[in-house]
Amino acid sequence: MTDVVTYTRHDEIAVLRIANPPVNALSQAVRQGLSDAMDRAESEDGVKAVLIVGDGRAFIAGADIKEFGKPPMEPNLPDLCTRIEASPLLVVASMHGVSLGGGLEVALGCHYRVAQPSARVGLPEVHLGILPGAGGTQRLPRLTGAEKAVEAITTGRHIKAPEALELGIIDKIEEGDPETVGLAYARDLLASNAARRPVSEMPNPQGIDWDATHAALLKKGRGQLSPATAMRAVQAASELPFDEGIKRERELFMDLMNTDQRKGLIHAFFNERAVSNLPELKGVAPRALQSIGVIGGGTMGAGIATACLLSGLNVVMIEMSDDAAEAAKGRIGGNLAGALKRGKINQEKHDNLLSIALEVSQNYDSLKDVDLVIEAVFEEMDVKKQVFAKLDAACKPGCVLASNTSYLDVNEIAASTTRPADVIGLHFFSPAHVMKLLEVVVADQTAPDVVATGFALGKMLGKVAVRAGVCDGFIGNRILSTYRAVAGHMVLDGASPFQIDDALTDFGFAMGPFAVADLAGLDIGWATRKRKAATRHPDERVPTYIDRLCEQGHYGQKTGEGYYIYEKGKRGGTPNPKILELIKDEQQTLGITPRDFSDAEIVRRYMCAMVNEAAEVVGEGIARRPLDVDMTLLFGYGFPRYWGGPMKWADIQGLDAVLADIERYGQEDAWFWQPAPLLKQLVAEGRTFDDLNKEAA
Numbered sequence: 001m002t003d004v005v006t007y008t009r010h011d012e013i014a015v016l017r018i019a020n021p022p023v024n025a026l027s028q029a030v031r032q033g034l035s036d037a038m039d040r041a042e043s044e045d046g047v048k049a050v051l052i053v054g055d056g057r058a059f060i061a062g063a064d065i066k067e068f069g070k071p072p073m074e075p076n077l078p079d080l081c082t083r084i085e086a087s088p089l090l091v092v093a094s095m096h097g098v099s100l101g102g103g104l105e106v107a108l109g110c111h112y113r114v115a116q117p118s119a120r121v122g123l124p125e126v127h128l129g130i131l132p133g134a135g136g137t138q139r140l141p142r143l144t145g146a147e148k149a150v151e152a153i154t155t156g157r158h159i160k161a162p163e164a165l166e167l168g169i170i171d172k173i174e175e176g177d178p179e180t181v182g183l184a185y186a187r188d189l190l191a192s193n194a195a196r197r198p199v200s201e202m203p204n205p206q207g208i209d210w211d212a213t214h215a216a217l218l219k220k221g222r223g224q225l226s227p228a229t230a231m232r233a234v235q236a237a238s239e240l241p242f243d244e245g246i247k248r249e250r251e252l253f254m255d256l257m258n259t260d261q262r263k264g265l266i267h268a269f270f271n272e273r274a275v276s277n278l279p280e281l282k283g284v285a286p287r288a289l290q291s292i293g294v295i296g297g298g299t300m301g302a303g304i305a306t307a308c309l310l311s312g313l314n315v316v317m318i319e320m321s322d323d324a325a326e327a328a329k330g331r332i333g334g335n336l337a338g339a340l341k342r343g344k345i346n347q348e349k350h351d352n353l354l355s356i357a358l359e360v361s362q363n364y365d366s367l368k369d370v371d372l373v374i375e376a377v378f379e380e381m382d383v384k385k386q387v388f389a390k391l392d393a394a395c396k397p398g399c400v401l402a403s404n405t406s407y408l409d410v411n412e413i414a415a416s417t418t419r420p421a422d423v424i425g426l427h428f429f430s431p432a433h434v435m436k437l438l439e440v441v442v443a444d445q446t447a448p449d450v451v452a453t454g455f456a457l458g459k460m461l462g463k464v465a466v467r468a469g470v471c472d473g474f475i476g477n478r479i480l481s482t483y484r485a486v487a488g489h490m491v492l493d494g495a496s497p498f499q500i501d502d503a504l505t506d507f508g509f510a511m512g513p514f515a516v517a518d519l520a521g522l523d524i525g526w527a528t529r530k531r532k533a534a535t536r537h538p539d540e541r542v543p544t545y546i547d548r549l550c551e552q553g554h555y556g557q558k559t560g561e562g563y564y565i566y567e568k569g570k571r572g573g574t575p576n577p578k579i580l581e582l583i584k585d586e587q588q589t590l591g592i593t594p595r596d597f598s599d600a601e602i603v604r605r606y607m608c609a610m611v612n613e614a615a616e617v618v619g620e621g622i623a624r625r626p627l628d629v630d631m632t633l634l635f636g637y638g639f640p641r642y643w644g645g646p647m648k649w650a651d652i653q654g655l656d657a658v659l660a661d662i663e664r665y666g667q668e669d670a671w672f673w674q675p676a677p678l679l680k681q682l683v684a685e686g687r688t689f690d691d692l693n694k695e696a697a
Ligand code: 3H9
Pocket: 022, 023, 025, 058, 061, 062, 063, 064, 065, 066, 077, 078, 098, 100, 101, 102, 103, 105, 124, 125, 128, 131, 132, 133, 134, 136, 270, 273, 274
């Protein structure tokens, strides 16, 4: 036996307790321990039943994801589940916290399942790019029917105990200490002579329209393979005897295990957690946070205030006039009404947040007690400096002064106060109560405990917080402006914006860059082009055809016309034929003969531009690690999670191949395609971005 599984006897019942913190993942030692303990229970006189329980906060959170990609170690999990189910003893699982993936599969290998009312179960493997590979796709549908199993397995959602009971996944709900509850249940079962009840012996579930479901899942997954493949495994449960179904599940599991998508999704899983774990903050305590000031109640400020209120923080919002204050209250009220509608809060909480936790004031003195204040006013340096001067005068010593600027120099803002060590950038993404990304922008003089406070706030708000240094656009917007630029170059050279958008959504992006531009408002890019015109390098290629559309007052979705035409009441837009005419005019003026682009070339150029700029950002220390870039793009820019992020994508392609393409593109446009020194260095040393992540850990 191993020390992560303990064995105790309670008369006729052997209790197998798993203690593998933090979440009882099924490492080799746990699998071996369970297998040995089953042997022992079966060999000891007088044992009639086995009870499996988990120690700490969960029953079992699944297979040990850290073992993926390493050589397999016996006993494997599918065999362990079969072995448990085949036991002549009565086997019971008592579940608390989460039972996920292989954890639920172990429970499904047991003959009976009892759970705490607060327990949650699920098969979330598709989010890791794989499928339930220890019998889950064969046993779950025998309990729930095929349709419900397909839904649960392809969404990977957590199912609360009452619903799990209704679906037949568990047999009983009972509150109390899991071991006590499990023992009582096992005793009752023994007393009533309950028979062993192997799920594998239950009838095959009825079939559904598999091909239609498969096609729908592929479409919904935007190229993600695991949900549609997992469905094929459930199909096997319906059509094949159990043993053959298990074999089919194994084949499909191994197919997915060998995909790049699996590597990308597991990279995302671990780095979503690692990103907020900064070595520099070890041992640094954040400042206390109870009340937050928000300056400006526009869409961004109202979103930030909503996020803070929903996380239990008090908010003092500053607006400039009665009308603006009313409008801000209305926006926050609208956001909270949405949370109420979605069941995130109840009516009483909703009312309290609006009437007690929120104060809207026109007087900066109202900020005298807040612990942190976030400025979300107009994006202009002079305006920001005026606000920070007022904050400097009004806020208590130790209050953190944050700017939500998306590209302005936080050092300059900090220098306009008497306390630059307390100043930081907290860059939220709109809508701020929904979007997960928070860039924590650290200026030259920001104190370590202020950085720690930025991360603590991110955690309280349920955000993925990423450390960024100061530069124009920080991590995300700086990289965005580069890959946005290459899309513009491809349009000038002959690819249509619509082909580019389609190629990139096929690659897995939530939206293409031109549909995004329409959503954000074409006037924003227009203003930036005008602002930067005077300082632009003569070799920089900047398309101006879209300015013609802006001059006519067409700014994208908000005016009904942009790259696409938007009809009221319809979702999405249809390509605007005017755009192609405007592009043709510009090509003629510039003497460009348009050429064809394949979708693959479009994606390659777009991604190479993104990776090259990202390598600059890491090389300059704006992002400390490649993983910081990956998480920024995943959580703020709609980058497909199953690629893990642009740096992971580049590692998978091979950095030498990416560099070779950048150098080749550089023969056409040497100004734009300058290989990043870090990329060249890594290729020369035969290292990857992931090597840098590991070195920084
Ligand atoms: C599977 O089961 C395959 C089988 O079907 C077939 C096999 C043949 N392994 O998230 P947290 C770590 S696939 C290893 O911060 P929370 C996590 O990295 C698996 N480590 O806490 C973190 O480490 P650190 C299917 C794991 O309370 C720490 O635990 N199961 C695993 O917010 C705390 O995690 C899943 O996909 C694991 N399985 O959430 C479940 N799980 O402290 C994945 C967690 O060093 N896990 N860790 O950063 C989760 O969804 C959440 O972690 C959970 C806890 C809900 C459990």
